[in-house]
Amino acid sequence: MTAELVRGQNHTLPQTRLEIRVSAGTPVVAGATLGDEQGTVHGIEWIAHPGSPQLPGLEVSKQAAAEHRLAVDLDALPASVHRVTVLLALPMGVGGPVSFGAVAAPFVAVTGLEGTEIATFTLTGLDSESAVAALELYRRQGAWKVRAVGQGYAGGLAAMLADQGVSGAQELARSVHEAVARGVARSVAPPPPRTPEGDRVRHAGTASGQQPPATPPAAPIGDPAPAATPLPGPAQPRPAGDAVPAAGPTPGPATSGPINYAHPRRQSAAPPPPPPTAPPAEPGRPARPVAGDATGWSMEERLYNQVWGMFEDLARTTAAYRSAVDFAESRMDQELDRALSDPRNRIGGAGDRAREEARTKRDQLTARAREALDRDLAQLAAESAVVEPALPAAYAGWDNPVWHAYRVPMEIPMALRIGDLHLPESVGLRIPLLVRLPLERGIWVDSGRTASEAAALTGADQLRRLAMENAVAHAARLLAVYPADEFSVHVIDPAGSAAAALAPLVDSGVLAAPAAGAGGVASVLAHLTRRVDLVQMAIRAGAADALPPDLDTAEQLLIVNDFPHGFDDRAVTQLRYLADEGPSVGVHLLMVADREDASAYGPVLDPLWRSLLRITPVADDHLADPWVGHAWTYEPLRTPPGSRVLQNVLAQVAAARRGGRP
Amino acid sequence: MTVNMTKGQAINLQKSDGGTLTAVRMGLGWQAAPRRGLFGSRTREIDLDASAVLFADKQPVDVVFFRHLVSDDGSVKHTGDNLVGGAGSGGDDEAILVDLQRVPVHIDQIVFTVNSFTGQTFQEVQNAFCRIVDETNGQELARYTLDGGGQYTAQIMAKVHRVGAGWQMTALGNPANGRTFQDLMPAILPHL
Numbered sequence: 095m096t097a098e099l100v101r102g103q104n105h106t107l108p109q110t111r112l113e114i115r116v117s118a119g120t121p122v123v124a125g126a127t128l129g130d131e132q133g134t135v136h137g138i139e140w141i142a143h144p145g146s147p148q149l150p151g152l153e154v155s156k157q158a159a160a161e162h163r164l165a166v167d168l169d170a171l172p173a174s175v176h177r178v179t180v181l182l183a184l185p186m187g188v189g190g191p192v193s194f195g196a197v198a199a200p201f202v203a204v205t206g207l208e209g210t211e212i213a214t215f216t217l218t219g220l221d222s223e224s225a226v227a228a229l230e231l232y233r234r235q236g237a238w239k240v241r242a243v244g245q246g247y248a249g250g251l252a253a254m255l256a257d258q259g260v261s262g263a264q265e266l267a268r269s270v271h272e273a274v275a276r277g278v279a280r281s282v283a284p285p286p287p288r289t290p291e292g293d294r295v296r297h298a299g300t301a302s303g304q305q306p307p308a309t310p311p312a313a314p315i316g317d318p319a320p321a322a323t324p325l326p327g328p329a330q331p332r333p334a335g336d337a338v339p340a341a342g343p344t345p346g347p348a349t350s351g352p353i354n355y356a357h358p359r360r361q362s363a364a365p366p367p368p369p370p371t372a373p374p375a376e377p378g379r380p381a382r383p384v385a386g387d388a389t390g391w392s393m394e395e396r397l398y399n400q401v402w403g404m405f406e407d408l409a410r411t412t413a414a415y416r417s418a419v420d421f422a423e424s425r426m427d428q429e430l431d432r433a434l435s436d437p438r439n440r441i442g443g444a445g446d447r448a449r450e451e452a453r454t455k456r457d458q459l460t461a462r463a464r465e466a467l468d469r470d471l472a473q474l475a476a477e478s479a480v481v482e483p484a485l486p487a488a489y490a491g492w493d494n495p496v497w498h499a500y501r502v503p504m505e506i507p508m509a510l511r512i513g514d515l516h517l518p519e520s521v522g523l524r525i526p527l528l529v530r531l532p533l534e535r536g537i538w539v540d541s542g543r544t545a546s547e548a549a550a551l552t553g554a555d556q557l558r559r560l561a562m563e564n565a566v567a568h569a570a571r572l573l574a575v576y577p578a579d580e581f582s583v584h585v586i587d588p589a590g591s592a593a594a595a596l597a598p599l600v601d602s603g604v605l606a607a608p609a610a611g612a613g614g615v616a617s618v619l620a621h622l623t624r625r626v627d628l629v630q631m632a633i634r635a636g637a638a639d640a641l642p643p644d645l646d647t648a649e650q651l652l653i654v655n656d657f658p659h660g661f662d663d664r665a666v667t668q669l670r671y672l673a674d675e676g677p678s679v680g681v682h683l684l685m686v687a688d689r690e691d692a693s694a695y696g697p698v699l700d701p702l703w704r705s706l707l708r709i710t711p712v713a714d715d716h717l718a719d720p721w722v723g724h725a726w727t728y729e730p731l732r733t734p735p736g737s738r739v740l741q742n743v744l745a746q747v748a749a750a751r752r753g754g755r756p
Numbered sequence: 757m758t759v760n761m762t763k764g765q766a767i768n769l770q771k772s773d774g775g776t777l778t779a780v781r782m783g784l785g786w787q788a789a790p791r792r793g794l795f796g797s798r799t800r801e802i803d804l805d806a807s808a809v810l811f812a813d814k815q816p817v818d819v820v821f822f823r824h825l826v827s828d829d830g831s832v833k834h835t836g837d838n839l840v841g842g843a844g845s846g847g848d849d850e851a852i853l854v855d856l857q858r859v860p861v862h863i864d865q866i867v868f869t870v871n872s873f874t875g876q877t878f879q880e881v882q883n884a885f886c887r888i889v890d891e892t893n894g895q896e897l898a899r900y901t902l903d904g905g906g907q908y909t910a911q912i913m914a915k916v917h918r919v920g921a922g923w924q925m926t927a928l929g930n931p932a933n934g935r936t937f938q939d940l941m942p943a944i945l946p947h948l
Binding site: 103243411415721722 | 781783785801812813817818826829830831835836838847849851858861862893894
């Protein structure tokens with residue numbers, strides 16, 4: 095787990111061989127000083143800088159760069175060293191920015207050698223400083239810790255070194271800047287040849303890469319950036335790889351400053367385009383929301399985080415409102431009691447006045463709480479209004495036009511929307527319920543009669559029918575968001591009662607035929623059990639290539655209708671095995687069941703039901719959020735009346751599969 | 757401009773330009789005092805915990821501490837438990853962020869406390885301080901240093917409370933005893 099440090103916070107380091115990664119919006123000089131127990135730096139041989147980049151256990155870059163990786167081996171440091179301070183400074187005399195206030199906030203991460211982040215720190219709030227002590231690694235009772243420092247120096251490198259007690263700080267700082275300037279001079283590429291008109295236009299198309307990223311990338315540099323899925327809405331165009339001439343020494347579009355140190359053809363490793371940030375708010379009004387205004391490597395990830403952010407905000411603002419209303423009620427009750435028990439109130443109108451006052455106080459507080467809630471709801475509604483149309487298909491409802499432009503995707507999305515959530519205070523504000531893919535747990539569509547109002551208004555038979563239709567819609571979504579041939583659906587329908595609901599899957603050809611009867615149940619379960627078993631063995635043995643060739647490597651979804659009809663004890667045991675072991679090896683359950691039907695099994699099946707995510711075919715308030723635990727009303731996604739979007743999407747999926755399997 | 761506060765002193769929480777504050781951070785730092793004895797260089801780790809209790813008209817409504825890091829309404833956030841304290845170089849070891857604009861309307865006081873979870877008394881703590889920082893620009897508004905450790909295991913450090921349309925901070929600095937904030941409730945109530 096990565097610790098995101100704030101200024102002054104510290105964190106224990108689990109290992110001594112580390113990398114410190116720095117990313118800044120502009121080339122910066124990175125250095126490090128070693129200090130003793132008192133923090134004193136004993137002279138220039140205790141300082142690693144571009145002019146003298148190597149010390150035992152420590153190495154810094156010889157050049158100024160927007161990205162640095164400092165290798166540190168704390169065990170190799172002299173025993174007298176108790177503190178390593180990581181410094182950043184803007185290079186002087188090369189025509190770049192002169193203060194950190196003018197560039198994006200630098201970001202530093204302490205990582206293991208394989209790139210896992212241990213702690214990160216964004217140096218925000220710098221202004222006129224041109225040098226900053228970013229991090230401190232320090233020995234504490236034999237163990238090393240990291241502290242986020244973020245102390246800036248307007249006097250630059252010289253002032254920073256002087257502050258650490260380095261004698262001759264001025265000279266040293268000058269020599270560092272000279273070394274950097276020499277390095278810059280060495281690496282300057284010849285000026286690019288005059289670009290023809292068309293080329294220049296394409297360069298202009300990459301203008302988004304020329305602004306310093308508003309949020310520096312947090313992921314390790316070596317990670318390939320996730321490929322962008324084509325997104326509708328205000329998604330920023332990624333700098334296209336072909337915008338850079340494929341040959342020649344021409345530097346790519348500079349991030350800022352005169353030189354770009356990135357390999358001209360390694361565009362896939364470039365930081366993601368800056369997330370669209372909300373434009374500054376007009377005074378006195380909340381900022382106008384923008385889709386994708388969250389952290390993440392791709393628009394998809396940002397939207398996912400934004401949706402979850404809206405979910406949390408709605409949960410918390412509603413918690414504030416409910417808490418205030420509860421308090422107002424209980425205070426009024428107390429005051430009414432007091433008014434009632436006060437003997438002076440028994441004569442005249444004093445008692446009525448006291449009661450009236452208590453009610454007024456309650457109403458005033460409730461009104462103020464409602465005002466605060468309404469303000470937040472209005473902002474969330476505005477955010478929802480821009481986010482919903484920008485969602486990719488996997489996150490979008492069936493009524494979103496993105497489904498009409500559906501194409502079989504090349505990659506598995508991060509998450510899938512399986513419904514909407516809302517709270518009674520804000521019925522109109524729907525939060526998409528996004529679950530991560532591959533599914534981490536099975537899904538249970540409850541066809542039983544629940545306590546909800548909607549279920550009470552629906553007949554038992556109709557509930558069962560709706561539940562199965564829902565399950566089919568979920569299966570269709572899963573099929574649609576996976577690349578062709580990477581997802582298969584099996585159905586156990588022992589009595590054949592779901593034939594009508596399954597028609598879209600069968601008619602389009604993505605589902606062969608539902609397994610019927612006890613024999614069908616047994617053969618499907620045996621097939622999937624074998625698959626789970628084989629894949630688990632292969633993973634444990636580290637021999638994924640030893641799987642038999644007839645094994646379907648696609649993820650498998652098993653829809654079970656009418657459970658436990660047609661199941662014997664052996665089949666029930668196999669089903670429980672699939673529920674427990676399946677998700678980790680790509681076998682997922684989608685149960686359509688009424689728990690009452692299986693009541694004969696007693697508590698034996700309780701763990702099975704608990705392991706599944708329960709959703710309902712009609713609105714029902716049974717899902718709790720992870721922060722406050724409100725009861726949220728879940729509503730399944732519905733296709734617009736008369737729409738054939740489901741059939742059209744399934745037809746495309748089927749066509750893509752036929753194409754993939756000649 | 758930092759105000760070094762003394763016990764009982766109150767300051768208005770305002771920006772230096774007179775505007776109202778939107779977010780403040782209550783930072784807490786400490787260091788274990790060196791112990792005398794056979795192994796004099798050995799210090800024992802001390803786990804101090806910062807907590808914030810949200811009150812509505814003297815009734816506790818919500819608590820932010822190491823097991824509940826964000827108040828239900830999202831306005832008060834604890835940055836995480838620190839079990840050993842700092843090396844004493846003045847940084848915050850634990851911090852609680854308060855978004856004053858988002859504090860629910862009925863909450864009128866937020867009390868900040870420090871407990872010694874490991875049970876050592878404040879005699880064994882050095883350089884303990886709490887400070888309040890304008891989170892929007894990192895400026896320290898007030899600092900309150902815990903002087904003279906005594907035979908107690910908790911401190912009621914300060915409170916932030918509504919005054920008119922704005923907020924005020926009062927340094928309390930009252931010693932108390934207890935492992936977590938629950939034990940401190942009787943000691944907190946007289947300060948509300």
